[in-house]
């Protein structure tokens with residue numbers, strides 16, 4: 001039975017007063033820590049000293065203190081939210097307080113005043129039950145508003161209460177229900193005070209390997225994924241600080257929605273990104289037709305791109321003539337084909353293998369030039385008898401002369417143009433734009449891989465915007481094309497040599513100091529060598545791993561978390577796997593909510609190519625968002641999508657049934673405002689979403705402009721008009737689904753989009769039919 005909401009007991013004034021005293025002490029401590037961090041930051045910014053060492057130290061200190069300051073400021077709201085009291089005889093009888101970060105008392109041997117929710121000792125707060133109390137006698141949720149305690153909710157964990165406990169096994173029911181009943185603001189909140197046991201086990205799972213979290217709508221997958229990022233950064237700080245954590249979401253609306261959760265947990269070292277943003281310097285602002293996106297997402301595109309690259313490595317039909325300063329040089333087909341074969345056989349990427357191809361053809365041209373020079377000389381110089389000690393090797397030009405000739409040819413514009421024509425140096429953007437705008441190139445590359453119709457959907461006009469589905473293709477090409485970085489590498493090696501020499505100098509100075517003061521001490525060089533020191537200096541850069549990663553296509557992350565993972569195409573998975581060679585990943589999603597035609601309905605299908613069967617599955621089964629009345633209706637739709645799947649169990653009921661009514665298609669826009677105003681009044685300041693088929697989005701957005709006081713610039717609007725794909729992962733207090741038959745008809749995956757639409761509401765759901773009714777929705781009550 002789902003729970004009903006009952007007003008929590010705020011009458012425990014003595015308890016509240018006692019907790020207030022402790023909370024005030026914690027905030028006083030927080031203020032002291034903040035002052036300290038702020039003073040240290042000011043000192044670091046003012047610190048004198050020039051030279052690379054002083055500068056690196058200043059930057060590192062500035063970064064450390066400003067991070068600390070940001071962390072201390074981010075925990076202002078809800079600093080402490082829990083307390084555990086232990087049974088007699090349990091080691092450490094005194095209660096512990098649990099909060100957003102750890103605070104310690106320096107004057108009392110660093111006794112903990114507040115324990116970070118991620119620390120192992122906090123765990124019983126989330127896991128202890130009456131049946132398995134783990135030494136806990138009482139779990140107390142402390143509710144606060146700004147710095148004031150406004151209520152406490154206690155659970156006594158003894159066997160007597162075990163029998164009466166709810167079958168969902170919820171921890172801290174009163175606090176949980178209070179959190180779930182809150183009006184939605186349009187931005188996701190953290191759940192740190194009310195994480196449930198099945199969620200906690202996922203959040204704290206080991207770092208390594210691939211873990212898939214499958215769960216129905218509203219089971220907290222997104223919340224769990226974000227708290228897991230915070231947990232991993234806390235627990236594996238050293239490992240993850242340098243490589244960072246990547247959280248991938250389906251679109252920028254979703255990323256905005258979840259954007260505040262990690263900062264509110266004091267974590268800023270995470271890169272939030274869509275797949276479409278993973279190619280630095282490129283904005284994928286265009287949109288593909290669903291058909292084009294689906295074709296671009298197929299794995300076979302790797303073969304198409306491989307062929308497209310090979311097609312750019314050409315040889316002349318017969319003989320290529322090159323005019324250099326009035327003389328004609330030639331490259332015949334056989335010479336070029338030989339050079340191409342040898343370059344390809346190195347298996348190096350196109351731009352790197354090009355060097356070998358060019359070298360070989362330059363040799364051929366230089367040999368022609370040398371031959372000509374020699375015959376000119378021989379034709380014009382009379383035979384001179386050799387001296388006794390001379391031999392005739394038949395060569396008039398030595399190696400240096402040949403090198404000069406070759407160099408001159410290599411710089412000649414006509415030669416450069418000819419070599420470029422045969423094997424051009426290419427960027428991914430150049431190649432893909434050429435491919436998608438040229439029917440001939442596309443025909444050649446896609447032959448044997450795509451049908452004519454599939455090729456046609458890929459073709460586009462020159463100058464078209466890049467789309468998110470192009471990004472994995474560009475990334476693939478970046479790998480296949482490579483970069484001829486010979487010069488950049490030489491520069492880097494030079495810089496590294498200089499840094500190492502400098503670091504050796506620093507070590508020498510330190511060692512001299514040590515010799516003077518203490519001959520017995522371990523030497524610096526025993527624990528630190530010059531290479532390590534040089535590396536540290538580099539790592540001391542002020543940029544966080546997430547910031548550096550955002551600028552570097554080849555960056556690999558310490559851990560990757562993928563949300564709404566069911567939507568990703570096979571090509572999306574390729575780019576993500578490339579960013580995470582360690583395969584330390586958390587993948588969350590729901591295969592019954594897949595909307596994208598390129599997405600998946602099987603985790604095994606997408607993962608097997610990368611990790612075979614070495615991935616573990618965890619499931620979430622309780623729906624925290626959608627009340628039972630709405631979920632009952634949605635469950636009918638799920639039964640038609642996948643009869644073998646069970647809808648998650650709703651944690652609460654509201655007593656409000658979903659409503660439905662009919663409105664003529666051409667009257668919907670006219671009726672929209674009164675429907676929305678009614679819903680706004682019902683949710684008393686909460687949010688309302690109108691979910692529509694694509695061609696009603698424009699008219700209804702225009703009609704509802706300004707509804708609920710929403711302006712076009714609002715990041716968190718009170719009223720949103722959205723197609724279902726854009727509402728994925730989001731939630732609203734009231735949802736109105738307009739023209740469900742059209743939503744189903746335009747979805748390439750049948751009823752999945754409708755299932756997503758029905759499960760976005762936290763309180764109220766309405767359905768406006770403009771056409772034939774969908775049988776699975778017959779359970780909704782008729783209204784007005």
Ligand SMILES: Nc1ncnc2c1ncn2[C@@H]1O[C@H](COP(=O)(O)OP(=O)(O)OP(=O)(O)O)[C@@H](O)[C@H]1O
Pocket residue numbers: 176179180189190191194195196199215216217218219220221222223224590593624625728729730731759
């Ligand atoms: N333990 C919890 N305590 C309080 N709120 C929770 C808890 N777990 C989940 N929620 C809330 O339930 C709602 C749904 O969570 P979330 O969006 O993470 O679900 P989801 O599984 O990602 O849903 P969907 O697949 O439908 O997008 C959110 O408002 C979230 O804050």
